[in-house]
Amino acid sequence: xxxxxxxxxxxxxxxxxxxxxxxxxxxxxxxxxxxxxxxxxxxxxxxxxxxxxxxxxxxxxxxxxxxxxxxxxxxxxxxxxxxxxxxxxxxxxxxxxxxxxxxxxxxxxxxxxx
Amino acid sequence: xxxxxxxxxxxxxxxxxxxxxxxxxxxxxxxxxxxxxxxxxxxxxxxxxxxxxxxxxxxxxxxxxxxxxxxxxxxxxxxxxxxxxxxxxxxxxxxxxxxxxxxxxxxxxxxxx
Numbered sequence: 709x710x711x712x713x714x715x716x717x718x719x720x721x722x723x724x725x726x727x728x729x730x731x732x733x734x735x736x737x738x739x740x741x742x743x744x745x746x747x748x749x750x751x752x753x754x755x756x757x758x759x760x761x762x763x764x765x766x767x768x769x770x771x772x773x774x775x776x777x778x779x780x781x782x783x784x785x786x787x788x789x790x791x792x793x794x795x796x797x798x799x800x801x802x803x804x805x806x807x808x809x810x811x812x813x814x815x816x817x818x819x820x821x822x
Numbered sequence: 823x824x825x826x827x828x829x830x831x832x833x834x835x836x837x838x839x840x841x842x843x844x845x846x847x848x849x850x851x852x853x854x855x856x857x858x859x860x861x862x863x864x865x866x867x868x869x870x871x872x873x874x875x876x877x878x879x880x881x882x883x884x885x886x887x888x889x890x891x892x893x894x895x896x897x898x899x900x901x902x903x904x905x906x907x908x909x910x911x912x913x914x915x916x917x918x919x920x921x922x923x924x925x926x927x928x929x930x931x932x933x934x935x
Contacts, residue, residue, distance in 0.1 A: 712865070741921050751912065751925035764922050798865055802921050810856065811921060813865035 710735065712801050712814035720820045726787040729817045733780050733801030739763075740782040741811060742774060745796040754797075757782050758804075786819075794821045824849045824915050828926035835933055841900040843929045845887075845913030848894060854916040855896045856923065857887055861909045869911075872896060883907070908933045 713732045721727050733740050741764075742754040753766040757776035774784040780801075786793055796818050800811035829844040847853055854873050858866040870881025877889045887898045896913060910930045914923040 739921050741923075743923075750927050751914075751923075753922045753924070756921045758921075764920055766922070800866075800921075800923075809921075810868050810871055811923065812868065813858070815863075815865045 712799060712812055714797075714799055714814040714817050716817060717815065718818045718820075720822060721789050722822055723789055723791060725789050726785060727789060727819060728783050728785045729797055729799075729819070731782045731784075731799035731801075731814060733782070733799075734812055737801040737803050737812075738780055739802040739804060739809075739811075740776055740780065741800045741802070742782070742784050743798045743800065744768075745798060745816070746794070751798075754784065789821045791821050793819065795819060824853065824917060824924050826913050826915050826924055826926035828911075828913050828929050830929055831927060832930050832932065835903045835931070837905055837933055837935055838902050841885075841898070841903045841907065841931065843898040843911050843913075843931065845896045845898065845926060846894050847896060847913075847915045849915060855887075855889065856914045856916065857881065857885070857896075857898050858912045858914060858925075859909050860912065860928075866912065869898070903931075903933045905933050905935070907931060 715730045739758045741756040756764040760776045771787045776782045796816045798816045800813045802809045802811045827846045856871045857869040870879045872889045880886045912928045913926040
């Protein structure tokens with residue numbers, strides 16, 4: 709099976725712009741979660757989507773949003789970018805959100821805001 | 823609230839030496855615990871997970887971890903370090919029923935000849 713894929717891998721944006729990141733989960737997985745990784749704050753949970761519904765949300769401002777499509781692919785959007793949004797954004801897929809299903813991570817999208 | 827503490831942001835060992843990376847968790851209910859490894863410019867790779875089936879969990883690449891409820895610990899060990907083990911390691915706890923992982927700050931492992 710192919711792993712989790714994320715596009716693009718690298719992105720440079722300017723403050724005030726918006727950005728959309730894409731994640732394709734492992735085939736058959738219905739849960740997609742997003743995480744932000746920065747040197748200062750570490751790995752932080754953004755949100756989780758399961759069957760096109762947001763099930764969980766972390767403590768991020770409303771500028772961060774996401775959605776999931778019927779094929780389980782997910783996108784996250786960040787509007788009005790700030791310098792502090794520079795980070796590695798990781799998505800993870802899981803077969804389900806119940807029981808002990810593990811999450812498999814993609815390679816990440818490195819976002820740089822200038 | 824659940825949290826994870828990894829003791830030691832940097833650990834350095836000699837090739838062939840024991841690797842011990844420490845992780846303590848706080849949780850009001852039996853947790854699901856995970857260890858992930860991250861190589862430079864890559865995502866996270868699952869090493870092993872604890873889901874209450876057995877207290878000693880074996881993972882990939884020769885790593886294992888022991889769940890000790892009395893100590894609220896889930897330390898990661900490997901008997902003999904290899905140069906390729908140099909990476910950053912993250913311990914994480916998952917709230918039951920939800921796919922939200924809470925990560926520790928990470929431990930960067932260096933392996934020297």
